[in-house]
Amino acid sequence: MGLAALLPLLGLLVFWEGGHCDVPPNELQELSKTGSQLIDTELENAIRGIQQMKILMEQTSNDHREILNSLEDTKRQKEEALLVAKEAEKELSEKEVCNETMLALWEECKPCLKQTCMRFYTRTCHSGAGLVGRQLEDFLNHSSPFSIWVNGERVDSLMDADDEQSRRLDDLEERYGLVEDGVDDLFQESMQTYDQLAPFFRSPFSGFRDTWAPIRSIHLPFAGSRVARNVPAFSLFPNNFRPHHDFHQLFQPFYDMTQQLFEQAQRAMERDGQWLDGSRGPFLGRFLTGTPAPNDNRMVCREIRRNSAGCLRMKEKCEKCQAILDVDCSQTDPDQSLLRERFEDAVRLAERFTRRYDEILKMFQEEMLNTTAVLDQLNQQFGWVSRLANTTLNNNGRPLQVITVVTKSPNPEDPSKPSDTQVTVQLFDSKSLSLVVPGDIPWDDPRFMELVAGQALREYKANEVE
Numbered sequence: 001m002g003l004a005a006l007l008p009l010l011g012l013l014v015f016w017e018g019g020h021c022d023v024p025p026n027e028l029q030e031l032s033k034t035g036s037q038l039i040d041t042e043l044e045n046a047i048r049g050i051q052q053m054k055i056l057m058e059q060t061s062n063d064h065r066e067i068l069n070s071l072e073d074t075k076r077q078k079e080e081a082l083l084v085a086k087e088a089e090k091e092l093s094e095k096e097v098c099n100e101t102m103l104a105l106w107e108e109c110k111p112c113l114k115q116t117c118m119r120f121y122t123r124t125c126h127s128g129a130g131l132v133g134r135q136l137e138d139f140l141n142h143s144s145p146f147s148i149w150v151n152g153e154r155v156d157s158l159m160d161a162d163d164e165q166s167r168r169l170d171d172l173e174e175r176y177g178l179v180e181d182g183v184d185d186l187f188q189e190s191m192q193t194y195d196q197l198a199p200f201f202r203s204p205f206s207g208f209r210d211t212w213a214p215i216r217s218i219h220l221p222f223a224g225s226r227v228a229r230n231v232p233a234f235s236l237f238p239n240n241f242r243p244h245h246d247f248h249q250l251f252q253p254f255y256d257m258t259q260q261l262f263e264q265a266q267r268a269m270e271r272d273g274q275w276l277d278g279s280r281g282p283f284l285g286r287f288l289t290g291t292p293a294p295n296d297n298r299m300v301c302r303e304i305r306r307n308s309a310g311c312l313r314m315k316e317k318c319e320k321c322q323a324i325l326d327v328d329c330s331q332t333d334p335d336q337s338l339l340r341e342r343f344e345d346a347v348r349l350a351e352r353f354t355r356r357y358d359e360i361l362k363m364f365q366e367e368m369l370n371t372t373a374v375l376d377q378l379n380q381q382f383g384w385v386s387r388l389a390n391t392t393l394n395n396n397g398r399p400l401q402v403i404t405v406v407t408k409s410p411n412p413e414d415p416s417k418p419s420d421t422q423v424t425v426q427l428f429d430s431k432s433l434s435l436v437v438p439g440d441i442p443w444d445d446p447r448f449m450e451l452v453a454g455q456a457l458r459e460y461k462a463n464e465v466e
Helices: 003-013 025-093 100-124 129-141 153-200 248-273 283-289 294-306 308-317 319-324 334-388 446-465
Strands: 400-407 421-427 433-437
Touching (some): 025 153, 025 334, 025 400, 100 129, 100 294, 100 308, 100 319, 129 294, 129 308, 153 248, 153 308, 153 334, 248 334, 294 308, 400 446, 421 446, 433 446
Antiparallel strands (some): 400 421
């Protein structure tokens, strides 16, 4: 005799602490049928929910391509502006100093720069002061006041910013790929579940695989809201299931970590139209405002040892160096003034495109934060269905089989209080689950199987997590 035939007989034989089974085998089969229909509804809703995740990710993919195109265009325009700036700077470096005033200021600027930079270095770094001092002196002797006059370190800062932006984009792209792959995995697994269980659905979806009609009440997150909140409540049963993909966590910590970088870069570029600090170079900004944090000391020391030109950024500490910026060459050599103006215009344009690039990166980051919040809501509600890809139904061909319904004998101390009912069920290919239904809900009440199916599904999900 098969298991399917034995289960109704088992329902007649099981007793529970003086309880009795008052549900005949044919009614157990009807209860199983009703419960399976409820589970079918949950399965259909869950698969549709996973489809909605796929639709949302595909729409996000379109935005993603537009963002990448915008970033590419902005980067190209910034590079073109930097090329103009470098050409103007090179032409200026090949010219003679326009007047004696600039030369005199430069001669007074150099010792101040060296003293200021070396004082900072010896206070901050543990070794190598002698070598750095000689390198710096040699650099200053072979430099011209044009290195101050044209503010060339602004180009260096822009290049540093370009490197940092590239790293942020690479990180965003990696996280985006993980989310995209995670949604695709869930979708493929849910389709396997559908293929596995479709023959047993009460009313298989017509053209289910081919029609991905969006669920209209879902509000996509790119319309300006911080997080879309009106995800529909498809599920008949409460669901505390923790999904195996945590999409939002891929972006929330990253968003918090990089928010300060965006704000710092924005403030730096907006101060007098100049970059006072690149996001990779804490050297200048922290020097001007105080001693660098201990964790940055090693980086600062390495930067000075590697590139003496970094000391030019300390010109704001030297009055004579600052005065070089105000020298007017228009009377003695108008070409120099025109070249400087062309340089400044190109750098300002490059800074503008750098800000624009940051804004687009920030928009990409915020949109993914919103998208992953919606994906997590959908995943927490529907992701469980993906784990059924390799599941088999029990022998009666239904998702839910009611094995026993046992009512406990009345409590002698309070005969008026209805006794709870213990129900034993099998859901899919799980082990038997023992559930309790309040005694005031009789087994022939429609609410009875709603409670049983809901409890069975929650326990099944919880056991799957474990």
